[in-house]
Amino acid sequence: MRSESRNTALLVMDLQNGIVSRFTDKQEVLLPLKQAIEAARSHDIPVLYVRVAFREGYQEVSPNNKAFSAVAKFGGMTESDEATQIHSIVQPQPGELIVTKRRVSAFAGSDLEVILRASGIDTLVLTGIATSGVVLSTLREAADKDFALKVLSDACLDADPEVHRVLMEKVFPRQADVMTAGAWIESLNRHQP
Incomplete structure (x- = not known):
């Protein structure tokens, strides 16, 4: 049996200030995500952060x-904007990569696939906000790229609980x-040596 940590990466997607700020009880709703990040780190599973910025x-x-032209019209969401920085509750550690994407999917307009392939990653564990946005778009594209996929249901959030369900x-x-x-x-x- 191969070690999961050798070919798996945890994707933490769109956990940036401007998106996390939409939720009132951040500590509570982000707890499963924070626990998943800590577990990945303790099992030497790479944690890759993905954000959307222009x-x-x-x-x-x-x-x-339609969505992003409104952002361009009214401003914000640039690479240096505070809204696009990773939220402090799930802050990356030194050496953990932050991938910048230009569309909804984590792969769209980013170098994520190059990083994953170069690292021999073939299994992705998906987390993020929103379930109906980045998680859905990334899952579909990753499946088409033949990645094995896991989704952590309580480490994904959506403004609409029924859509999430x-x-x-x-x-x-x-x-x-x-x-x-x-x-x-x-x-x-269970699979720890």
């Missing part, structure tokens, strides 16, 4: 893109193993 001037934003119970299981952060951590501890 260059000053928004050269990457097409007027045809439907995705976790009916959509994601077609392409990923869906489990809680606690179940994933327990599986890591």
Whole structure:
């Protein structure tokens, strides 16, 4: 049996200030995610942070893109903007990579796939905000790229609890193993040499 830590990465997606700020009880809702990050680190599983941000001037934003053209029109969400920095509750440690994407999927406009392939990663554990945004888009694209996938249901958040439930119970299981952060951590501890 191969060690999970040798070919797995934990993706922490869109846990940036401007997105996390939409939730009132950050400590409570981010606890499963924080526990998953700590478990990954203790099992030598790389933790990769993904954020959405744009260059000053928004050269990457097409007027045809409904969501992001509004951002370009009203400003904010640039690479240096406080809203695009990783939230302090889940702050990266030195040496942990932050990947900047330009669209909803973690792969769109980023070098994520190059990093994963160069590191021999073939299994992704997905976490993030929002379930119906970055998690859904990344899951679909990662499945098409033949990554094995796990989704930590309580380490993903969505403003609409019903959408979150439907995705976790009916959509994601077609392409990923869906489990809680606690179940994933327990599986890591069981397979520890």
